[in-house]
Amino acid sequence: MRPALTGPEATSAAVPPLPIVERLETTLALDHVPQHYAQWGRGLLHRLRKPVQLVVIGLPGSGKSAVIDMLLGRTVIGSSPAAGLTEVCFGPVERAELHLAANDPAQTLCQDGLLAQIVPRMGSDFSHSAPLRQRQELPDPRLRGLNIAEITLSGSAKEQSDILDQAVQYGDILLWCSRAFAPEEQALWAAVPDTAKDHAFLVLSMADQLIMRGTLPPLMEALSPLAAEEFLGLYPLAAIQGLNAQQGRTRDTSGLDRELWHKSGGKRLYDDLMQHVDRGRTADLDLAEALVQQFGDPGEAAPPVPPASAQTQSTPDAAAPSQDDLLAAAAQKIKERAAAFLPKDGQSDGDLEQVLQGALDCVRQLGQDLSGLDDRHPKVRAAQEAAQDGEEVLMLCQIEQDAEAATDAITLLLQLKRELTPA
CATH class of the missing domain: 3.40.50.300 (P-loop containing nucleotide triphosphate hydrolases)
Incomplete structure (x- = not known):
């Protein structure tokens, strides 16, 4: 009998960290979370569990x-x-x-x-x-x-x-x-x-x-x-x-x-499948983090995460930032914009038009920022293509103008953030 398997390339579908699941559950129990986002969060919690x-x-x-x-x-x-x-x-x-x-x-x-x-x-x-x-x-x-x-x-x-x-x-x-x-x-x-x-x-x-x-x-x-x-x-x-x-x-x-x-053909299928599984799980964790940061108890301690943009601040002696550094800075900017689109305390579900237009403007600005980078870099080229695809999706979301489209817009921004984050 073989021992417990680890997979051809030791790749596994990650089990979500328990703390973020508990923090999301605690957040959803608070009475100030808008109804639409509470419903969205409950579905997210179910998937993570x-x-x-x-x-x-x-x-x-x-x-x-x-x-x-x-x-x-x-x-x-x-x-x-x-x-x-x-x-x-x-x-x-x-x-x-x-x-x-x-x-x-x-x-x-x-x-x-x-x-x-x-x-x-x-x-x-x-x-x-x-x-x-x-x-x-x-x-x-x-x-x-x-x-x-x-x-x-x-x-x-x-x-x-x-x-x-x-x-x-x-x-x-x-x-x-x-x-x-x-x-x-x-x-x-x-x-x-x-x-x-x-x-x-x-x-x-x-x-x-x-x-x-x-x-x-x-x-x-x-x-x-x-x-x-x-x-x-x-x-x-x-x-x-x-x-x-x-x-x-x-x-x-x-x-x-x-x-x-x-x-x-096993390697290609296995790798792509497991990557898709892990990306989906990571997207859910990103969304959970965004909800907790926006609606969670301000007194609740969250693990400190240094902003990626701080890594790119230069000093007279510092070397020029790498392409990965620039992509990380862009990812942090996307994350901040996505969190900003969530409604503030006391609001209902926020201004849908503002969310959808803001997300579209954010992706267009990202496209402009990325156009100045070296597209010979594989990660840069992939990010440029993702930003272009994201702009097309957000334009379709604007046609719908409903709460689900707004949720999709925020989800897309966080997916772009993940694409930009160096592995």
């Missing part, structure tokens, strides 16, 4: 279990019969729970071990060949901040659409696994809200078979424009090879065959 929910979804036989096994670095689900819902979450020991029928304890099995080991043996114990629902607990530290669910789109087109609607409500991040993302799949996906598409990856989960047939390059060419519009990216993946890269013989001291890990 639960793991990020990753949903791996697709038609039957689309390689979903293999993708999950690859992400976990071991054969957890394997080739066991697909359940309607398979959940993988943190637990102190390896333990599987299988439900063969709804609300029937006699058709439920709880047993130590992995689904890949248990499910193939259950035929003699149960009257069905596949469970209705199953749950796997693992002592994997990454799962403290990340739950994984596999959902199969089965049945008629209407049934598949209903299942997809539930999956979208259930998940924070979606991984759509497919052999070729055929037109019928595209039709299903077209009905998904844009807010969910902003957190979705398209995975061609059997890329090795496509390569052998010579069909991967034309398929990638055909799907790339659609994927760029509808997903965070298109990821050709040889999931079995990605799993073998973490279990094979040709490995370095970290237990990873890096060349195979890269060639399988």
Whole structure:
């Protein structure tokens, strides 16, 4: 048995620091927090208290279990019969729970071990060949901040659409696994809200078979424009090879065959997915901090954070600030502006028009500030592109002119702040 996993690159979904969660809860209990921001804060508190929910979804036989096994670095689900819902979450020991029928304890099995080991043996114990629902607990530290669910789109087109609607409500991040993302799949996906598409990856989960047939390059060419519009990216993946890269013989001291890990497509998907998970968690923590700073008890002690701008103040003997220093100063400016847009004590939800216009002016000023920096610097170039994209989003927010648009505007500013902050 392998020890508790740390992931191919020791990357994990961070569990939010408890102090900020407690401080946010204390702040929301105060009677002077405006109603809209209290409601927003309660939703934020709920997200911070639960793991990020990753949903791996697709038609039957689309390689979903293999993708999950690859992400976990071991054969957890394997080739066991697909359940309607398979959940993988943190637990102190390896333990599987299988439900063969709804609300029937006699058709439920709880047993130590992995689904890949248990499910193939259950035929003699149960009257069905596949469970209705199953749950796997693992002592994997990454799962403290990340739950994984596999959902199969089965049945008629209407049934598949209903299942997809539930999956979208259930998940924070979606991984759509497919052999070729055929037109019928595209039709299903077209009905998904844009807010969910902003957190979705398209995975061609059997890329090795496509390569052998010579069909991967034309398929990638055909799907790339659609994927760029509808997903965070298109990821050709040889999931079995990605799993073998973490279990094979040709490995370095970290237990990873890096060349195979890269060639399988596993590295790109894993890194981008975990980065998206961590960015989302960091964005929520930034928003929580902004709410606490604006509405929290003034007598409550907060950890001192030196302003980034102080790092760029020059003296006659100081060297010229680096590009990272300049970006950090811009990030601090964005953070201060975002906090300023929150309503003051005694106000309701603030002047929506002022918030939206102020956010737009802030991003435009950021674009001007960044235009004077060296765009050969990768971080500068990325920041310039983020500011341009942010301006376009804020212009759309101005059209809506409602409280949700104002919240989105403040969220966008804090996301820009995070983009500018040196890693």
